[in-house]
Amino acid sequence: MRETQAIIERVRRLSADLQQLELSIDPALSQLQPGQSVFAWVLENNTCSAYLREQWIPIAVQASTLVVELRPQQVYAPGQVVSLLAPVGRPVPLRAGLSRLLLIAEDEAPTPFLLLARRAVTAGIAVTLVLGGSATRYPLEQFPAEVEILRSDTEWKWPDQVETLNWADQVLVLAPPQAQNETYGSLYSTIGQLRHHDIPEGFVSGLYYQRLACGTGACQSCQVPGRGSDFLTCTHGPALDLKDIVFR
Amino acid sequence: MIEITRTGKNPLVIDNPVMPAAGIFGYDGSAYSELIDLSKLGALVTNPITWRGRRVARGPRLVSLPAGVLVHTGLPNPGLPRVVEQYGTRWKRGLLPVIVHIVATTPEDVVRCADVLDRCDGVAAIELGLHDQSTPADVETMIGAVLDHTQLALLVRLPLYTAVGLARAASDAGAGALVVAAPPRGTARDPLTGVLAGGRLYGPWLKAQALRAVGQIAPIVEVPVIGSGGIHSPDDARDFLEAGAVAVQVDTLVWTQPHMLEVIARNLGGLELTRATGALADEWQPGMGQTMFQQRQNRPTLLDDDTAADPPDRLPE
Numbered sequence: 001m002r003e004t005q006a007i008i009e010r011v012r013r014l015s016a017d018l019q020q021l022e023l024s025i026d027p028a029l030s031q032l033q034p035g036q037s038v039f040a041w042v043l044e045n046n047t048c049s050a051y052l053r054e055q056w057i058p059i060a061v062q063a064s065t066l067v068v069e070l071r072p073q074q075v076y077a078p079g080q081v082v083s084l085l086a087p088v089g090r091p092v093p094l095r096a097g098l099s100r101l102l103l104i105a106e107d108e109a110p111t112p113f114l115l116l117a118r119r120a121v122t123a124g125i126a127v128t129l130v131l132g133g134s135a136t137r138y139p140l141e142q143f144p145a146e147v148e149i150l151r152s153d154t155e156w157k158w159p160d161q162v163e164t165l166n167w168a169d170q171v172l173v174l175a176p177p178q179a180q181n182e183t184y185g186s187l188y189s190t191i192g193q194l195r196h197h198d199i200p201e202g203f204v205s206g207l208y209y210q211r212l213a214c215g216t217g218a219c220q221s222c223q224v225p226g227r228g229s230d231f232l233t234c235t236h237g238p239a240l241d242l243k244d245i246v247f248r
Numbered sequence: 249m250i251e252i253t254r255t256g257k258n259p260l261v262i263d264n265p266v267m268p269a270a271g272i273f274g275y276d277g278s279a280y281s282e283l284i285d286l287s288k289l290g291a292l293v294t295n296p297i298t299w300r301g302r303r304v305a306r307g308p309r310l311v312s313l314p315a316g317v318l319v320h321t322g323l324p325n326p327g328l329p330r331v332v333e334q335y336g337t338r339w340k341r342g343l344l345p346v347i348v349h350i351v352a353t354t355p356e357d358v359v360r361c362a363d364v365l366d367r368c369d370g371v372a373a374i375e376l377g378l379h380d381q382s383t384p385a386d387v388e389t390m391i392g393a394v395l396d397h398t399q400l401a402l403l404v405r406l407p408l409y410t411a412v413g414l415a416r417a418a419s420d421a422g423a424g425a426l427v428v429a430a431p432p433r434g435t436a437r438d439p440l441t442g443v444l445a446g447g448r449l450y451g452p453w454l455k456a457q458a459l460r461a462v463g464q465i466a467p468i469v470e471v472p473v474i475g476s477g478g479i480h481s482p483d484d485a486r487d488f489l490e491a492g493a494v495a496v497q498v499d500t501l502v503w504t505q506p507h508m509l510e511v512i513a514r515n516l517g518g519l520e521l522t523r524a525t526g527a528l529a530d531e532w533q534p535g536m537g538q539t540m541f542q543q544r545q546n547r548p549t550l551l552d553d554d555t556a557a558d559p560p561d562r563l564p565e
Contacts, residue, residue, distance in 0.1 A: 001282050003507060041504055050312050051451060053504055083505070085283070178441045211310045211440075213319060214503040216283075218274035220295060221321045223304035230303065230324070248306075 001085055001216060004029065005043075006066065008080045015139055018109060019072045021056075023082065025064055032061050033091035034116035035207075035239055038068070039215040043081045050074070055088060055212050059114040059142070069111045088215045092116055092239040095170045095202050100126045102168035106156070106183055107133035108176045112207055112238070114142055116172075121146045128168070130158050156186065165194050171204040172239065180208060185247030204242050208233040250290070252495045253373065253401040253424030254471045260373045260401040260424070262345055264290035265495035266485065266513035269476050270349035270375060270405065271295050271321075272502050275331060276338045283506040288513045290495060292344045294331075296377055299357035301327035308438035308445040316451020317500060318436045323351060328361050332368055339370025347403060349375040352382070355393040366398035373401040373424070380407045380433060384417035391421035401425070403474065408432045408454075411461045419469040427474045427497060428462045450500040454478030459491050466492025480508070482515035489516070 004026035012020040029038070039053045054074075060067040094101075101120050103113045110129065120127050121144045129143065132152035140149055152158035165171070171191070175183035184206040191204055210233055213219045217235035224231045225246040231237065253260040267290045273279065275294050277286050286292070305322025325331060328350070339346040348371050350361045358376070365371045376394060378387060387404070394402055401424040406414050408429035415426055434449040458477025466473045475488030476497035485496045496516075502509050 003283055051316050051500075051504065052310070052312060085506070176440070211312075213310055213317070213500075214272075214279070216274075216279035216506075218272065218279035218295070219319075219321065219503065220274075220304065220324045221309045221319060223321075223324045225303055 001087065002028065004084050004086070006082045006084050008076055008078050008082060009065075010078060011076050013072065014069070014142075015137075017071060017137065018069055018111075018139070019076075020059070020067055020069050021076055023066045023068065025066045025084070027064050029066060029084065029086050030061055030063050032058055032066070032087055034119055035092035035112070036087040036089050037238075038066070039085040039088050039212065040068075041083045042074075042076070043083055052211075052213060053085065053215060055209065055215070056084075057112050057209070059111060060118075061115070069109070069114070071109075085215055088212070088234055089238050090236065092172065092205070092207075093202060094120075098125055098169050100128075100167055100169045102128050102130070102164060102171045104130045104152075104171065104173040104187070105132070105135040105138075106152070106173070106175045107179065108135055108174050109138050110135055110174060112174060112209065113172070117143055117147050128164060130164070132156065132158070156183075156190075162194060165191055170202065172207060173204065173242075174207045174209075177208075177210045180206060180210075181247055184242055184245065188242040188245075188247070199243055201243060202241055205239040206242050206245070207239055208237045250494060252290075252472050252474060253403065256401070256424065258373075258399055258401050260291075260345060260347070260403075262290035262495065264288065264513050264517040265489065266509070266516050267291040267293055267347070267495065267497055268502055268509060269293060269497035269499040270377060271319075271323075272499050275335045276342065276346075277344070278338075280502070280506055280509075284510045287343045288510050288517060289344055290513070290517075291347050291372065292342070293347045293375060293497065294335075294349050295325060296323045296349050296351045297325045297328050297331050297361070298323065298351045298353055299328050299360045301325060301330065308441055308443065309447075311436040311438050311445055311447070313436060313449070313451065315453050316449060318434055318445065318447040318449055319500075320445060320447030328364055332364055336368050336370055339368070342370065345372035346370055347373045347375050349377055349405070351377050352379055352386075352390045355389055358390055359393045359397050362394045362397040362400075366400060371400060373403055374398065375403040375405055375427060376423075377405045377430060378407060378414070378418075380410070380430075382407065382410070382414060384414060387414050387417045388421045391418060391423055395422050403427055405430050405476075406465075408457060408461060408477065412464050415465040415469050419471045423471055425472045425474055425494075426465060426469060427476055428465055428493070429458055429477060431477060431499065432457075450478075452478050452480045452484075455480070455484055455487070459487055462488055462493050463491040479512070482512045485512050485516055 006023040010022040056068040128148040222233040304324040311318040404423040405427035411429040431448040455478030472494040475493035
């Protein structure tokens with residue numbers, strides 16, 4: 001991890017719920033992989049800024065440009081200087097020989113899936129995205145046209161659910177922080193029933209994005225109870241194999 | 249070199265009066281080794297550790313506040329035996345003196361912790377974190393329990409709002425130094441879940457209260473005081489030294505601006521020294537507070553007045 005500075009070059013209001021910031025970054029950050037994020041602190045902000053750093057999730061990474069997508073709770077302006085601690089977290093582990101990827105977002109903007117879906121499509125992987133709850137309001141033109149989009153109902157069902165879950169080589173699920181335990185536990189149980197409790201290692205992972213205090217693993221506030229040992233979402237995550245998680 | 253615990257069998261001597269506070273830096277500093285030059289710090293204080301392992305708290309753990317943050321982790325840790333097993337070798341090989349923070353849960357568990365730490369080569373001192381509801385009798389019991397089972401220097405971290413009342417009890421019971429103080433508790437509504445959450449409060453605003461407590465305690469105890477709470481700049485840290493602290497602990501600033509810990513350490517460590525007015529070079533040393541300076545010059549200080557519990561005149565009310 002290293003601390004670098006970036007400059008906000010462009011602010012784009014995507015919808016009432018989302019804004020995108022384009023940042024000029026240190027080229028070292030161009031190595032960020034899907035799943036990894038940056039821990040940001042605005043140095044010149046005339047608005048009331050948060051005390052703690054904020055976790056910004058990249059949706060596009062180029063040589064010296066990083067695009068992140070945020071909720072519009074804070075007002076940002078071009079020219080503002082941002083301190084970035086990065087990388088936070090590990091890349092999303094993809095299974096060997098992956099050819100069919102199922103992404104599920106429930107009540108949370110599927111921002112963390114964007115970079116992953118773009119890279120997966122480029123690599124020839126078939127991607128299906130299931131959106132449920134408030135995630136259905138997300139502007140879908142962000143995703144490549146090759147991504148199949150399905151919508152689930154309020155009871156966590158979508159058309160051809162059984163077929164989709166059996167079709168996939170790997171499943172990644174995203175839920176808001178306050179519902180992760182319940183949502184991921186419920187999905188894991190459903191998949192267990194469909195597959196007669198034969199869930200291979202790394203088959204279904206939950207993305208654990210929580211409010212982080214340190215982002216380095218020091219404070220332990222983002223701990224997720226695991227079987228055997230516990231996990232820290234900032235250093236072991238954000239993608240954690242649900243097979244290893246204790247749902248309580 | 250600064251002696252930050254009372255003179256005794258194993259006093260704790262450090263090179264720099266700046267260190268991270270408990271709960272901020274992890275167990276061995278490795279989380280910040282790429283961001284900070286650890287060799288510039290005076291010591292490393294571990295996350296709070298209990299004898300038995302604890303899991304993270306359920307519900308909201310962090311609530312952002314207008315000028316700080318509320319933190320409620322539940323003090324997750326794998327338990328002292330596993331921590332020592334995992335980090336003991338690194339402590340021994342590390343650059344810094346390691347101060348292991350143990351939570352004053354029960355006298356029995358504290359004794360077990362002291363026993364293990366006493367045999368652990370890499371540990372320089374123990375910091376005992378007192379419960380917010382501790383009474384002077386509790387303090388005496390806990391400190392006595394630790395000192396009966398270890399030769400290590402013992403620092404005692406006092407709760408902020410009862411620090412003045414507990415300081416003398418801790419000093420009399422044998423504490424080697426007092427850490428003033430643990431952050432206070434508060435309650436705030438978590439915007440994500442909509443529920444009220446309790447936890448410890450951090451932020452720059454805390455400095456004024458912690459500084460007052462240091463100013464009240466330093467003159468009435470005969471052990472060194474380490475200031476902690478709301479430090480966000482070198483000037484903040486210097487204020488604590490002026491109020492009577494011999495060293496400082498930096499808390500959540502490390503999370504928001506990690507490099508500032510090193511900046512403060514470099515500032516107080518000899519590169520930007522300021523001397524107490526009128527002091528000759530050989531009368532002054534880094535980390536020397538005003539109280540010690542006055543004692544060296546045989547000037548009357550508030551230490552001479554046993555009943556003094558009010559802040560010294562130089563700290564405006």
